[in-house]
Amino acid sequence: xGALLGVLxxxxxxAIFLVIPTLIVVVxxxxxxxxxxxxxxxxxxxxxxxxxxxxxxxVLSAVTAVLGAVFGALLAYAVSTASEGGLLRRMMTSLCGxxxxxxxxxxxxxxxxxxxxxxxxxxxxxxxxxxxxxSTWLYEPYKGLILVYTYFQIPLMLIVFxxxxxxxxxxxxxxxxxxxxxxxxxxxxxxxxxxxPSFIGAMLLLFTNAFSAYATAAALISQGSPIIxxxxxxxxxxxxxxxxxxxxxxxxxxxxxxxxxxxxxxxxLERRTTRWLGR
Amino acid sequence: MAGTVKLRAARRRKQTIFRRLVVALVGLFFALPIVGxxxxxxxxxxxxxxLDTWATLFDLGVINADYPELKTGLQAxxxxxxxxxxxxxxxxxPTMTWVRLRLPGMRRLVEFxxxxxLTIPAIVLVVGLAPVYAWVAYFLGExxxxxxxxxxxxxxxxxxxxxxxxxxxxxxxxxxxxxxSLGAGWPTVMWRIILPNVRTAVLSASFLSVALVLGEFTxxxxxxxxxxxxxxxxxxxxxxxxxxxxxxxxxVLAFIVLFAMSFVGAARGSHRxxxx
Numbered sequence: 001x002g003a004l005l006g007v008l009x010x011x012x013x014x015a016i017f018l019v020i021p022t023l024i025v026v027v028x029x030x031x032x033x034x035x036x037x038x039x040x041x042x043x044x045x046x047x048x049x050x051x052x053x054x055x056x057x058x059v060l061s062a063v064t065a066v067l068g069a070v071f072g073a074l075l076a077y078a079v080s081t082a083s084e085g086g087l088l089r090r091m092m093t094s095l096c097g098x099x100x101x102x103x104x105x106x107x108x109x110x111x112x113x114x115x116x117x118x119x120x121x122x123x124x125x126x127x128x129x130x131x132x133x134x135s136t137w138l139y140e141p142y143k144g145l146i147l148v149y150t151y152f153q154i155p156l157m158l159i160v161f162x163x164x165x166x167x168x169x170x171x172x173x174x175x176x177x178x179x180x181x182x183x184x185x186x187x188x189x190x191x192x193x194x195x196x197p198s199f200i201g202a203m204l205l206l207f208t209n210a211f212s213a214y215a216t217a218a219a220l221i222s223q224g225s226p227i228i229x230x231x232x233x234x235x236x237x238x239x240x241x242x243x244x245x246x247x248x249x250x251x252x253x254x255x256x257x258x259x260x261x262x263x264x265x266x267x268x269l270e271r272r273t274t275r276w277l278g279r
Numbered sequence: 280m281a282g283t284v285k286l287r288a289a290r291r292r293k294q295t296i297f298r299r300l301v302v303a304l305v306g307l308f309f310a311l312p313i314v315g316x317x318x319x320x321x322x323x324x325x326x327x328x329x330l331d332t333w334a335t336l337f338d339l340g341v342i343n344a345d346y347p348e349l350k351t352g353l354q355a356x357x358x359x360x361x362x363x364x365x366x367x368x369x370x371x372x373p374t375m376t377w378v379r380l381r382l383p384g385m386r387r388l389v390e391f392x393x394x395x396x397l398t399i400p401a402i403v404l405v406v407g408l409a410p411v412y413a414w415v416a417y418f419l420g421e422x423x424x425x426x427x428x429x430x431x432x433x434x435x436x437x438x439x440x441x442x443x444x445x446x447x448x449x450x451x452x453x454x455x456x457x458x459x460s461l462g463a464g465w466p467t468v469m470w471r472i473i474l475p476n477v478r479t480a481v482l483s484a485s486f487l488s489v490a491l492v493l494g495e496f497t498x499x500x501x502x503x504x505x506x507x508x509x510x511x512x513x514x515x516x517x518x519x520x521x522x523x524x525x526x527x528x529x530x531v532l533a534f535i536v537l538f539a540m541s542f543v544g545a546a547r548g549s550h551r552x553x554x555x
Contacts, residue, residue: 003381007389010374014392017432021407022399028407071305078301081294088302094538097490098530099309104496105512106526107312113523114315121315151312154305183290212400215496219512229402236409236501252403263398 025256028249041250050231050251056141057228058258061210063142064149068210069203071150072157073165073195079158080165093162096155104215111138111148111220141226145217149210160205164198201269204262211259228255313527320524332520336528346518349525352510355423359506360492362427364485367438370431372481375442376473379451393439396432401497404432412502423504430498434491438484445480486540490533 032038045051075092082088115121115138125131138144168191176186214229225231228251235248323329335341342350371393378385396404408429415425451473458472474481496508507529514522 003377006377007374007382007385010370010389011392013370014432014435016411017408017428018392018395018399018404018435021404021411022395024407024410025403074301075305078298081298090538092302094534094540095309097537098534101490101494101533104494105508105515106494106530109511109515109519109523109526110312110316112519113319114312118319119315120318121311151308154308208398208400212402214400214402215500215508218500219496219515229400232402232406233501236405248406252406255400255403256398259398259400 025249025252028246029253031246033246041246044247045250045254049225050228050247053226053228053231054254056226057211060141060145060149060227061207063146064153064210065203065206067146067150068153068157068206069161069199072154072202072206073161073199075154076158076161076165080162080168092158096158098155100152100156100159105219107148107151107216108219111144111151115147139221139223144220145227148216148220149213152213152216153206153210156206156209157202160202161198164195164202168194197269197272201266204266204269208259208262211255211262313530316523316527320520320527322520332524335521336524346514346521348505348510348513349521351505352507355505356493356507358424359427359430359495360489362424363430363434363492364488366427366431367434367484367488368481371435371438371442371484372474372477373469375439375446376451376455376469379446380455390439390443393435395435397436401433402501404429405498405501408498409502421504423499423506426495426499426502426504426506430488430492430495433495433498434484434488437487437491441484441487442477442480445477448480449476483540486536489536493529493533 029041030037030039032040045054079089079092111119113119138147172190172194173186176190181189212229214233217227217230218233221230225234232248232251232255235251320332321328321330323331335345374389378389412425412429415428419425454472454476455468458468463472493507495506496512499506499509500512507525511522511526511529514525
């Protein structure tokens with residue numbers, strides 16, 4: 001009994017600031033403005049702007065997860081061929097650590113300063129006859145947001161995937177080569193299959209990363225709420241229609257449901273990964 | 280044998296070319312927005328270059344007078360960093376040690392709770408925290424500093440992993456029993472035995488928390504509180520040059536913190552037997 005007292009502060013704290021908020025979202029999604037049970041919030045999710053926000057979010061996250069995973073994996077492999085503990089590897093991991101974390105306002109501003117209407121790349125491209133300034137492409141979910149999100153997805157992929165690439169033992173490649181395998185054969189039959197579960201797992205992690213991101217889009221987009229985190233943010237800061245007070249919670253529950261499915265897949269894959277790479 | 284050696288040398292050359300090409304291309308992509316920020320903040324009216332914006336940013340008097348929101352935000356973030364790291368350490372280190380010593384059956388539950396925030400997007404947490412923060416404001420007032428309670432939840436997964444690695448590397452049980460048999464009380468065991476032995480883990484957990492808190496925007500902005508990122512965002516609507524300069528300065532600061540951390544981590548790795 002005395003031993004349990006030692007963990008009481010931890011459980012009390014996480015109950016108040018983690019478990020109760022989660023329950024508020026889950027339960028609140030099924031309550032109306034007067035705390036009576038209802039399914040109205042969930043059916044309100046069928047409103048066209050909410051459906052399109054969900055679709056935008058899922059497509060945006062999926063596309064940037066694939067782009068980030070492919071380029072990030074190439075980068076991770078390239079970095080893994082550099083000497084261990086060398087400057088390149090250390091620089092790259094720290095740089096990626098920052099760039100993966102520091103999305104948000106900084107990143108939005110950086111892209112505005114680069115390819116916004118006054119950005120240096122925009123001005124430079126104008127000189128050679130390509131006009132980017134006229135359109136609002138940077139603020140559209142399928143154009144600008146894909147570019148901006150990919151910027152933090154690639155570094156995250158490096159951080160998540162580098163340990164897996166480093167787990168490839170040189171002996172495996174030498175063994176394959178001594179049996180006459182070419183580079184292609186090695187990647188097709190040895191390296192690829194070993195890395196595949198980690199690669200897909202990392203891609204799922206990237207998906208949830210993009211799907212959860214709020215700050216970057218919020219700082220970049222000032223008009224409309226094309227993606228679901230912005231829709232939820234909107235319900236917190238503005239007046240909500242009577243009878244739909246808890247629609248933000250329903251949207252939040254929808255997000256949690258999607259993240260939960262993806263994370264479950266991730267855990268299953270992670271178990272497979274540990275078999276070969278022994279982490 | 281000679282054939283294998285030649286093959287290996289050829290592959291090494293190819294790998295070097297591949298590495299340089301990929302690092303150069305991705306590096307260019309990483310660099311462009313940063314160059315964009317530097318270029319934008321050094322523009323002089325009517326063309327040419329000037330460092331005026333940067334001189335302003337580091338001139339505390341001017342910042343105080345003309346950009347009070349930046350000062351408030353910076354102060355709030357500094358306070359949040361300290362409070363978040365303090366709560367995180369005071370809560371996690373004793374709990375995790377205690378669970379290892381006395382309640383090994385609870386380890387999975389504690390781990391589950393600590394990893395849970397990874398599956399809950401910050402925006403969802405904000406929705407659920409809104410009523411909780413109504414109570415916090417009622418009892419403790421509206422100060423931005425109380426955001427630290429939510430930030431501790433955000434850093435839980437990263438801090439847990441760092442500290443767990445540190446505690447796994449030492450024999451907590453033997454150390455604690457040895458100290459106890461020599462008459463040390465639990466606070467002494469915690470402060471003088473466990474803490475010094477996991478200091479690199481404590482450092483890396485703290486550094487990660489610092490980086491996360493300095494970059495946090497979602498919760499602060501939706502609860503209408505001040506922090507550095509909220510201030511920068513607000514400033515962006517008024518004076519984009521100084522806002523972008525401040526954002527870049529914060530980014531560089533975080534990079535320095537994480538780069539320093541990679542050396543701390545390396546120092547720990549060097550005297551630990553390498554796996555595989």
